[in-house]
Amino acid sequence: MKLILEGCRSLLHLNLAFTHITNATIRVLSRYKLMFLTSYCTRYFFGAQIKDCKNELCYINVTLQFLFSTVQISVDGFTYVAEACSTLQQIVLDNLPTLTDNCVQVLVSKCRMLTAISLLDSPYLSDVAFKTMAEVISLTKIQIEGNNRMTDSSLKALCRSSLKLSEVQMSDCTRMTDASLKSLGSLTKLCNLNISGCIKVTDIGIHYITEGASAVKLRELDLSYCPKLTDLSLKRITQNKLTHLSVCFCENLTDNGFECLDNCASLVSLDITGCKIHDKGLAALGTNHSLRKLTASECVFITDNGIKMFCQKCNRLELLDVCQCVCLSDRAIKALSFICRTIATVRIAGCPKLTDTAVKYLTRVGHFLKELDVSDCPLLTDRTPSFLLCSCPQLRSISMLYCKNISKQAALKLQHRVQHWKHSNDDAPYSQH
Numbered sequence: 469m470k471l472i473l474e475g476c477r478s479l480l481h482l483n484l485a486f487t488h489i490t491n492a493t494i495r496v497l498s499r500y501k502l503m504f505l506t507s508y509c510t511r512y513f514f515g516a517q518i519k520d521c522k523n524e525l526c527y528i529n530v531t532l533q534f535l536f537s538t539v540q541i542s543v544d545g546f547t548y549v550a551e552a553c554s555t556l557q558q559i560v561l562d563n564l565p566t567l568t569d570n571c572v573q574v575l576v577s578k579c580r581m582l583t584a585i586s587l588l589d590s591p592y593l594s595d596v597a598f599k600t601m602a603e604v605i606s607l608t609k610i611q612i613e614g615n616n617r618m619t620d621s622s623l624k625a626l627c628r629s630s631l632k633l634s635e636v637q638m639s640d641c642t643r644m645t646d647a648s649l650k651s652l653g654s655l656t657k658l659c660n661l662n663i664s665g666c667i668k669v670t671d672i673g674i675h676y677i678t679e680g681a682s683a684v685k686l687r688e689l690d691l692s693y694c695p696k697l698t699d700l701s702l703k704r705i706t707q708n709k710l711t712h713l714s715v716c717f718c719e720n721l722t723d724n725g726f727e728c729l730d731n732c733a734s735l736v737s738l739d740i741t742g743c744k745i746h747d748k749g750l751a752a753l754g755t756n757h758s759l760r761k762l763t764a765s766e767c768v769f770i771t772d773n774g775i776k777m778f779c780q781k782c783n784r785l786e787l788l789d790v791c792q793c794v795c796l797s798d799r800a801i802k803a804l805s806f807i808c809r810t811i812a813t814v815r816i817a818g819c820p821k822l823t824d825t826a827v828k829y830l831t832r833v834g835h836f837l838k839e840l841d842v843s844d845c846p847l848l849t850d851r852t853p854s855f856l857l858c859s860c861p862q863l864r865s866i867s868m869l870y871c872k873n874i875s876k877q878a879a880l881k882l883q884h885r886v887q888h889w890k891h892s893n894d895d896a897p898y899s900q901h
Contacts, residue, residue: 653680699725723749747774
């Protein structure tokens with residue numbers, strides 16, 4: 469690092485993640501006008517040294533790795549950061565088990581220019597921290613995950629002070645209710661919202677989002693693991709110009725709700741992993757001609773007929789993920805291959821009925837195929853890598869984990885042709901068949 473710093477006098481952006489640097493390096497950094505600094509805390513935390521850095525830092529990433537979870541970042545450490553970097557604009561404080569309200573309070577008290585903050589997996593923060601943030605800074609982006617102390621009052625305060633919020637993640641915040649969505653619905657700049665795992669949210673909350681001021685700009689919405697949502701929410705969503713929607717494991721959604729999504733003319737990407745969709749609902753989704761990416765893994769009621777009907781109507785598909793769809797056979801892949809000629813990514817891991825013939829179908833029209841996952845397909849043999857080697861010139865990623873009948877020797881022939889290669893003969897850690 470000494471050699472690098474001596475030769476790079478105009479250094480602005482420095483990423484020290486996963487290195488073994490110590491406080492000595494951080495001390496030297498005080499001579500530079502750094503704007504971006506990333507440093508995963510391992511043995512050392514640089515708070516005490518950064519107080520001497522009278523620079524123009526606007527981004528800091530101090531994510532603590534679980535391997536070194538014994539590291540303590542005290543309030544004093546955050547005080548040093550705040551005093552030295554008052555122009556800080558973005559900060560990532562993910563996976564810090566010792567992060568408390570006091571740490572956040574001392575930080576935002578000095579860093580009044582913060583516009584983006586990430587607090588993933590910070591379970592000990594309460595309304596005190598978030599309300600303090602609302603009082604002193606105006607955010608455009610906030611990410612919070614795994615917090616069961618934060619209540620609706622925090623969202624109300626943040627939305628009232630940060631009118632320019634455009635990206636909000638409140639995943640696995642179990643105390644959030646429809647009242648939080650009412651606050652979010654008042655935002656006029658909101659374009660990306662993730663409330664996955666907020667188990668108290670109902671159709672009323674979605675109504676606030678789709679009918680409020682936020683509906684104008686909203687493009688990405690993640691409602692995964694929200695068990696109280698019903699088809700009514702899907703019907704309301706169609707009124708918006710969403711491009712990306714995720715409703716993974718929303719157990720009360722039915723085919724009637726998915727049929728409504730054919731009216732969502734801007735929808736490009738849809739994730740329905742673990743939903744109780746049948747062939748009827750899948751066929752209806754195919755009528756949405758804007759759809760390019762469908763993730764339907766663990767949708768166990770889907771059959772070959774459903775895939776065929778879907779592909780016949782949605783023939784410009786680029787990505788299909790049907791991992792763990794245990795009813796699918798070679799017939800489904802045949803339909804996909806011969807109808808969706810521009811398919812680039814196919815994930816069919818954990819489909820026990822698929823044989824080498826399915827891969828052969830893909831390779832016959834696989835001119836655009838770039839990514840393929842056939843892991844845990846026990847009937848595949850050495851013929852599969854042979855087909856891919858001969859007929860898929862653009863293939864960049866192949867995963868063949870837990871394929872007992874594909875030999876190491878055959879799999880290795882593909883390794884030099886792709887950028888990402890995985891293979892094993894091990895037993896799968898779970899069994900679907």
